[in-house]
Amino acid sequence: MEQTELVFIPFPIIGHLASALEIAKLITKREPRFSITIFIMKFPFGSTDGMDTDSDSIRFVTLPPVEVSSETTPSGHFFSEFLKVHIPLVRDAVHELTRSNSVRLSGFVIDMFCTHMIDVADEFGVPSYLFFPSGAAFLGFLLHVQFLHDYEGLDINEFKDSDAELGVLTFVNSVPGKVFPAWMFEKENGGAEMLLYHTRRFREVKGILVNTFIELESHAIQSLSGSTVPEVYPVGPILNTRMGSGGGQQDASATMSWLDDQPPSSVIFLCFGSRGSFGADQIKEIAYGLEHSGHRFLWSLRQPPQKGKMEFSSGYENIEEVLPEGFLHRAARIGKVIGWAPQIAVLAHSAVGGFVSHCGWNSLLESIWYGVPVATWSMYAEQQINAFQMVQDLGLAVEIKIDYNKDSDYVVSAHEIENGLRNLMNTNSEVRKKRKEMKKISRKVMIDGGSSHFSLGHFIEDMMDSKVI
Secondary structure, three states: OOEEEEEEEOOOOHHHHHHHHHHHHHHHHHOOOEEEEEEEOOOOOOOOOOOOOOOOOEEEEEOOOOOOOOOOOOOHHHHHHHHHOOHHHHHHHHHHHOOOOOEEEEEEEEEOOOHHHHHHHHHOOOOEEEEEOOOHHHHHHHHHHHHHHHHOOOOHHHHOOOOOEEOOOOOOOOEEHHHOOHHHHOOOOOHHHHHHHHHHHHOOOOEEEEOOOOOOOHHHHHHHOOOOOOEEEEOOOOOOOOOOOOOOHHHHHHHHHHHHOOOOOOEEEEEOOOOOOOOHHHHHHHHHHHHHHOOEEEEEOOEOOOOOOOOOOEOOOOHHHHOOOOHHHHHOOOEEEEOOOOHHHHHHOOOEEEEEEOOOHHHHHHHHHOOOOEEEEOOOOOHHHHHHHHHHHOOOEEEEEOOOOOOOOOOOOHHHHHHHHHHHOOOOOHHHHHHHHHHHHHHHOOOOOOHHHHHHHHHHHHHHOOOOO
């Protein structure tokens, strides 16, 4: 049987890669005539290991390593150069893929940060679709800011560290400048121009797959429909609920065994993502806030990378050195401090009753899937605007700090943390009730008759109608 081939080009960090793999699995499961090749690029830092699948319809092609520059800090300039040097490699790999007469190339599905590859799809005469791993409200925000910048002369820097607000159609409330992604203000290292470049190119694709669902972001999705934006397919929540993101099996077993001994919905889980780390002063304030709250806790505490290095946070060799004296002893009855955390498994555990999160979109969707209320403590990227949306627009989270930035000198006080934790664990809160309902909805949308199931089917029909090569 002739196979209809899709090429996936994800951005090479684990959150984007994992989401791309999961949607590839959904597509091939729904339509057996599809086969998908996922091209893997590799940064000179971090790791993309652990990507595998038991599907015969999905394969990985790891592209050859590339020389970029001697830059050692992640920047817009670095990422742009990194993607440009991959264009000929992707072109050659697709040529190799289409040599077989039994392969019918149907299109490219590219990550939001890989829009350079639209040009390669055009060379092969097939459409490009965008996979947007964040939410629909943030998609609308980027498109709106890019339009205002290009056509109405908006100076984005007017909003830096500012209470000034911007009305955005995909948000119910006006968005304050202090929750704009920090990269939007980074002119020297190319962050702002990189975001604007990719967002301009969003408008060139045939459609945009968004990792969200209508019932979660109804206002944002309705705002995008019928506009000049390409067709939006809300196909989420796209989650990998079968694995963590690295770490050790032994450490995970000890963590899960500890949770087994805790009462239902009693534990606060603190976890801040692969780049989530704090300075010594902030660590002490978190420890005091936890201690004063009196709640049980599981705290994933990570060490910052060397300044200026393109690395992710790592575990401490001696965790006692950075904690207040005697803290581990005093908290031994109710708390556990760990390094890496098996986040999916922890959120799925019945003992967990609250989640202090950096508000990465994948983590927010995971918390919704398992019905765990969130206290927002955003760190970087688009997390501040995600936190703002969850608290202000959707009422699905409480705030510890919406506009925190890991690169700032601001220290959130133990008092602020304690208050946030008490609000998080309020058993009668509206947030907790809404979470319980959204958990049910998030599971229904993915099965036959659900909104995301229908939207994915619509995308597949469009792909099957694409030009044959």
